[in-house]
Amino acid sequence: MAKKKKKMPGLNTSSTADISFMLLIFFLVTTSMDTDMGLARRLPQPPDPDQEDAQVDIKARNILYVRLNASGQLWIKDETTSGYGDMKELRQRVKDFVKNEQNYSKWPEKHVKIIDLLGRCVVTDKHVISVQTDRGTPYDAYFQVQNELVAAYSELRNELSKEKFHREYQYLSDEEKKAIRDYYPQNISEAEPKKYGGTQ
Amino acid sequence: MVEMNTSSLPDLIFTILFFFMMVTTMREVTLKVKFVVPQGTELEKLEKKSAVSFIYVGPPTDQLRAQMGSGTRIQLNDRYAEPREVMDFVAAERQGMRNEADQIISIKADQHTQMGYITDIKEVLRKSWALRLNYSASRRN
Numbered sequence: 171m172a173k174k175k176k177k178m179p180g181l182n183t184s185s186t187a188d189i190s191f192m193l194l195i196f197f198l199v200t201t202s203m204d205t206d207m208g209l210a211r212r213l214p215q216p217p218d219p220d221q222e223d224a225q226v227d228i229k230a231r232n233i234l235y236v237r238l239n240a241s242g243q244l245w246i247k248d249e250t251t252s253g254y255g256d257m258k259e260l261r262q263r264v265k266d267f268v269k270n271e272q273n274y275s276k277w278p279e280k281h282v283k284i285i286d287l288l289g290r291c292v293v294t295d296k297h298v299i300s301v302q303t304d305r306g307t308p309y310d311a312y313f314q315v316q317n318e319l320v321a322a323y324s325e326l327r328n329e330l331s332k333e334k335f336h337r338e339y340q341y342l343s344d345e346e347k348k349a350i351r352d353y354y355p356q357n358i359s360e361a362e363p364k365k366y367g368g369t370q
Numbered sequence: 371m372v373e374m375n376t377s378s379l380p381d382l383i384f385t386i387l388f389f390f391m392m393v394t395t396m397r398e399v400t401l402k403v404k405f406v407v408p409q410g411t412e413l414e415k416l417e418k419k420s421a422v423s424f425i426y427v428g429p430p431t432d433q434l435r436a437q438m439g440s441g442t443r444i445q446l447n448d449r450y451a452e453p454r455e456v457m458d459f460v461a462a463e464r465q466g467m468r469n470e471a472d473q474i475i476s477i478k479a480d481q482h483t484q485m486g487y488i489t490d491i492k493e494v495l496r497k498s499w500a501l502r503l504n505y506s507a508s509r510r511n
Contacts, residue, residue, distance in 0.1 A: 183377065183380065184376070186379075186380035187376065187379040187380045187383055189380075190380050190383035190384050190387055191383055193387055194383060194386055194387045194390065197387060197390050197391055197394070198390060201390065201394030205415055205416070206415070206416040206419075206422075206476065206504075206506060207413040207414070207415055207416065207506070207507060207508065207509060208413060208414065208416060208476055208504035208505050208506040208507050209410050209412060209413060209414070209504065209505040209507055210414045210474075210502070210503070210504050211503045211504070211505065212501055212502060212503065213492060213495060213496045213500075213501040213502075213503055214496065214501075215496075215499075215501065216496050216497050216499065238485075303485045303489065304485065305484060305485060305486030305489065306484050306485070306486065307484065307485040308481065308482055308483070308484065308485070309408065309427075309479050309480070309481055309482070309483040309484070309485055309488055310408045310481035310482065312485050312488070313408040313410060313481070313505055313507065314408070314410070316505065317410040317411060317412050317507075320412040321411060321412050324412060360492075
């Protein structure tokens with residue numbers, strides 16, 4: 171019997187577009203395009219239980235205390251002054267402190283360090299910025315302090331990278347970035363919060 | 371009149387669909403706390419969404435306030451949790467992550483939260499070796 175060549179009727183696909191449109195709209199509705207932004211921080215490693223609390227003695231001149239009390243007031247202390255401060259001056263205070271341009275004896279000590287790409291440098295990498303909060307401190311105040319600290323460091327790093335490499339920090343190669351980071355390491359310590367003054 | 375050939379239209383739409391599926395993420399949790407994140411200037415974008423776990427901190431939403439009160443709550447996944455439960459949460463989130471060291475915890479906390487809650491969470495995170503943090507914020511102009 172001769173095979174009868176029957177033409178297969180094509181599937182009507184005119185609604186496929188509608189179906190995929192519906193899928194598209196479903197995904198548009200259920201997903202969020204908003205890019206999440208935030209302040210990136212790194213926590214210190216957990217303390218080693220075997221180790222006795224190896225309290226490293228830090229010279230008083232190397233520490234800048236930034237404290238926030240329960241009502242969110244800022245208190246800044248270094249070897250020279252102590253007192254309530256304003257959030258606006260924090261950035262400049264931190265920059266001056268970390269930089270210690272005049273090699274002032276009450277600000278962090280300077281010593282010579284050999285850094286790849288930069289050579290022999292005089293750095294203040296022993297400085298520590300100690301942030302202390304109270305349990306009642308508003309989160310916003312803490313966040314603003316963190317923001318200002320990061321801003322201070324990035325301004326310092328930018329200044330240095332412009333001076334040494336004639337480019338902004340973000341455009342540097344990884345090795346160059348590391349050199350700058352070695353020059354200005356972020357030493358922010360967050361002690362366990364203490365209960366002092368004006369608890370609610 | 372010659373009709374336009376629309377046979378490639380579905381393919382076209384599918385391509386757009388796939389594009390959206392790739393670039394967006396599913397809204398995973400229903401928020402049970404309300405929060406207004408603080409504003410900052412030194413923000414970084416959260417890349418690699420798959421490595422990010424969110425912790426929400428704030429007072430219960432308006433619908434839940436009648437039952438739950440208005441005290442600060444911590445939300446993990448779809449429910450309220452205690453700070454110590456963060457450790458299990460971190461471990462669970464770590465499952466199936468390609469590189470555990472890449473794990474980022476994003477804290478979405480209301481700006482009026484008291485630091486005590488945040489400090490407790492941070493302490494637990496530190497113990498569970500989830501050291502990369504991101505304080506969620508919006509850009510200040």
